[in-house]
Amino acid sequence: MTDQTLGHHTASRLPALKLASFASIGFPLATAGLPLAVYLPPIYAEHYGLSLTAIGLIFLFGRLWDAVSDPLIGALSDRTRSPFGRRKPWIAAGGPIFALAAGLLFFPPMAVTPLYLGAVLFVFYLGWTMIQIPFMAWSGEISGQYHERTRVATYTQVAGSTALVIALVLPTILDQVRPNDAALKLAGMGALVIASLLPALLLCLKSFPDNLPVRRAHRTPGLGETLSAVAxxxxxxxxxxxxxxxxxxxxxxxxxxxxxxxxxxxxxxxxxxxxxxxxxxxxxxxxxxxxxxxxxxxxxxxxxxxxxxxxxxxxxxxxxxxxxxxxxxxxxxxxxxxxxxxxxxxxxxxxxxxxxxxxxxxxxxxxxxxxxxxxxxxxxxxxxxxxxxxxxxxxxxxxxxxxxxxxxxxxxxxxxxxxxxxxxxxxxxxxxxxxxxxxxxxxxxxxxxxxxxxxxx
Incomplete structure (x- = not known):
């Protein structure tokens, strides 16, 4: 059996167009990540009246939630068996959750409370993780070739870098149109995230097959044993x-x-x-x-x-x-x-x-x-x-x-x-x-x- 059995298209270079389609999901994730880190905290503090202490604690708890959800979803996606593969079901299910939370996060009502921000971030990070972690794992599986995997990672990085440039330019343009309009800036960035999500999801999910491994383990290890394998x-x-x-x-x-x-x-x-x-x-x-x-x-x-x-x-x-x-x-x-x-x-x-x-x-x-x-x-x-x-x-x-x-x-x-x-x-x-x-x-x-x-x- 050749290496072709272990990864899709591993015997030759992956088509550039398919790689670009696959990597496109990195665009909405990156356009969401920069505003979340740079713009959202000061806007929620200055425009919506939340204290910096409350915002800091909410984001801290969000990272603690990541510490639980990231390895959990990674391990669960490894164990998933479906007609559509292991990774695609998680990415497809994470898309609507991510989109809903992004809408609530970037288009908030005028009366925003710490509870509102905390609940929305909880759902937002969940949807994000359901897309990102299976996608990263899938990116390592579409080819088994040593250097071809670097090509896959490169396309993903370029998609993310392009998104970051656009995410940095957009607030600058909006500042010229409506200076100091925090709500407009937040809405503009949110619109970019949501508008790019659906086409990116479709392109990504249609790009490559997501087949099951050819060989399953004789015994399915428990979740605790799975997590301890890292150490x-x-x-x-x-x-x-x-x-x-x-x-x-x-x-x-x-x-x-x-x-x-x-x-x-x-x-x-x-x-x-x-x-x-x-x-x-x-x-x-x-x-x-x-x-x-x-x-x-x-x-x-x-x-x-x-x-x-x-x-x-x-x-x-x-x-x-x-x-x-x-x-x-x-x-x-x-x-x-x-x-x-x-x-x-x-x-x-x-x-x-x-x-x-x-x-x-x-x-x-x-x-x-x-x-x-x-x-x-x-x-x-x-x-x-x-x-x-x-x-x-x-x-x-x-x-x-x-x-x-x-x-x-x-x-x-x-x-x-x-x-x-x-x-x-x-x-x-x-x-x-x-x-x-x-x-x-x-x-x-x-x-x-x-x-x-x-x-x-």
Missing amino acids: REPLLLRVLGSDFAVTLAQSIRGALFVFFVSHYMGLPQWASGLFLVQFVFGVFAGPLWMKIGQRFGKHQTAVAGELVQVAINLALLLVTPDALALLIGLSIAQGLAQGSANLMLRSIVADVADKNRLDTGVDRTGLFFSVFSLAGKAATAAAIGIALPLVSWLGFDPRGVNSPDALEGLLLVFALGPALAHALSAALIHGFPLDETRHGEIRRQLAERDAVAVAAQ
Whole structure:
């Protein structure tokens, strides 16, 4: 039996049009994610009167809910058996839930209470997880080829990066049409999410087959045993640690970017523009690093990308308030390096799932992708919990006049924090043993074992 049995279209390159259709579901998810993190909290505070404390606690509990729902849905989708496959039923069911909650979140009534926001976010995160986690697992299954999986991840990253650019441009345009109209800005972003969801769902669900594995485990493990399997897979723990570090670095930079440009550089009018520049060039990062990964291998490329990030962030130490050109250049470089390690690490997760299935006889692809997603979310929360208190402890106050020492502290955290985290990410994934040769051998052994299982049926 060939590798064709283990993944769809694995014997040749996946059609580009089908890959674009498959990845399109990343567009509405990304257009929802940015407003949720950047715009929604201040709008709900300033326009709808919720306290920052209440909003912060609600979002904290939302992340705790993610910690439960992500691995749960990942494990359940691995165990799903239906005529439509394992992943498609979850994505199709999550779509209406996500759309309903997005409507309530982005088009709220005038009288909004903390209970309303908490309930809506609970449903919103549930719908999001029902789409995202099975989709990520499916992305690792439509091909079994080492480099083809990187192509799948690249198309998904480009769809998300394009969505982020549009999500950043839209509020800027609306500000020109109706300045300071928070309700219009929120509604515009919500309309973009909802309008893109239905066509993206249809394109994604029709793109590739979602067949059941050719071989089922003789015994279905319990949910507790399934979840504990994460701790028993050392290669997965290395990938999770590396991705946590790289996402921590990116999130520290994101949390402090506006403060750095507005206060250290003294150029608040440039903050949004430079943020947008970084994401515009980030659209080209995926294809660029995909080519590098195909030439040198996934973990080698992840290390190279992280070392480039270290150099870029250390170069920020050379930026002075009158060195705008240098900051623009570093922002462009940051965009071109953006997501390089995330892309490779996401592709590696599917390879690790293959190894685990060979070792244990159980397919845990959905579970492994769910904890990979959870590691990124945890890193985002940790970055805010580390960066903001640290710069405050160093004397920085976004609402007052800051001393030179306070601004120097802001620079050090903005530059050194991400540099150290990127270096840690590179160290964790350096020398990763699951390369293209080893993965090819794993796929060969899986094909032979599955052929025996089919012949015995």
